[in-house]
Amino acid sequence: MRFRRQGPSLVVDAPAKLNLFLEVCGKRPDGYHELETVMVSIGLFDTLRFTPLPDGRFPLRVLSGGVETACVPAGDDNLVVLAARLLATATGCRQGAQIELVKRIPAASGLGGGSSDAAATLVALNRLWQTGLAPRELHLLAAQLGSDLNFFLGSPLLAVCRGRGEYVEPRPLLRRLHFVIVRPPSGLSTAEVFREWRPHTVRRSAADLLDGAAQGDCTTISRQLFNALTAPAERLNPDVARTLRALERVGGSGQMTGSGSACFSMAISRRQARVVGARLRQLRAGRVWVVESCS
Numbered sequence: 001m002r003f004r005r006q007g008p009s010l011v012v013d014a015p016a017k018l019n020l021f022l023e024v025c026g027k028r029p030d031g032y033h034e035l036e037t038v039m040v041s042i043g044l045f046d047t048l049r050f051t052p053l054p055d056g057r058f059p060l061r062v063l064s065g066g067v068e069t070a071c072v073p074a075g076d077d078n079l080v081v082l083a084a085r086l087l088a089t090a091t092g093c094r095q096g097a098q099i100e101l102v103k104r105i106p107a108a109s110g111l112g113g114g115s116s117d118a119a120a121t122l123v124a125l126n127r128l129w130q131t132g133l134a135p136r137e138l139h140l141l142a143a144q145l146g147s148d149l150n151f152f153l154g155s156p157l158l159a160v161c162r163g164r165g166e167y168v169e170p171r172p173l174l175r176r177l178h179f180v181i182v183r184p185p186s187g188l189s190t191a192e193v194f195r196e197w198r199p200h201t202v203r204r205s206a207a208d209l210l211d212g213a214a215q216g217d218c219t220t221i222s223r224q225l226f227n228a229l230t231a232p233a234e235r236l237n238p239d240v241a242r243t244l245r246a247l248e249r250v251g252g253s254g255q256m257t258g259s260g261s262a263c264f265s266m267a268i269s270r271r272q273a274r275v276v277g278a279r280l281r282q283l284r285a286g287r288v289w290v291v292e293s294c295s
């Protein structure tokens, strides 16, 4: 998360994430699923501009930064507005804010755009309104809004997340990682993908991948990439399997992020990532981004 002041406004770049590892450890009595997931922040950002208003309103303008925004709610049901209202209620603050959101992270893709935007809203308005909530208090609000917000709140480069995803443990990543991301034409609903998940007998651990990250060992990281939501996502949306096949065809092993539908592969250098990205664009497998790990 990156902040800059512009006159009375605060502007925030809110990053996307990739799940390098995602194991579902079981379904919980509250309907959520217990997870062990490793997430990395990447250099693909939405941009939010917050301008304070004296009257407790939260008018939101959603602008496209190159992605489809038709399915992004522009009203009170956008997670950004819910986050702003939750912070106002929790602190007794009567101010509002005009919010402009430029979307570059595609929705329904497993890239965490909506969660990152909402986490940025909590941090930005806490600063702008000078409501003085401590990180621990912001984390409690974040967990009420969704399972991925807590990861973005502290802007770690890499972290292992447990529980519903809200218990975040930052971990070292000793090398810059290079990725090619493909978002097929259609998206997926997180709730539906989790509903389609079926328990499996062998449970995988993120330990080897975390060791690889701590040593900057890209070979280990790419060998340990895993996502237990891939099979349910493929059953719900044939675009996922098609995208993974396209990534394999151009040389990398493909991996889905989060609950999909976006998939990615790792490259050993920026140059190689650009070459793979260009080939994928030729295949017309979907929208392609070449990105790096970046907090």
Ligand code: C5P
Pocket (backbone or CB within 6 Å): 031, 032, 033, 034, 035, 145, 146, 147, 148, 163, 164, 165, 190, 191, 192, 194
């Ligand atoms: O927490 P979030 O709102 O992002 O999750 C969206 C939906 O995904 C939840 O309503 C739930 O159905 C499902 N989910 C889950 N287990 C998780 C995270 C999300 O079942 N750990």
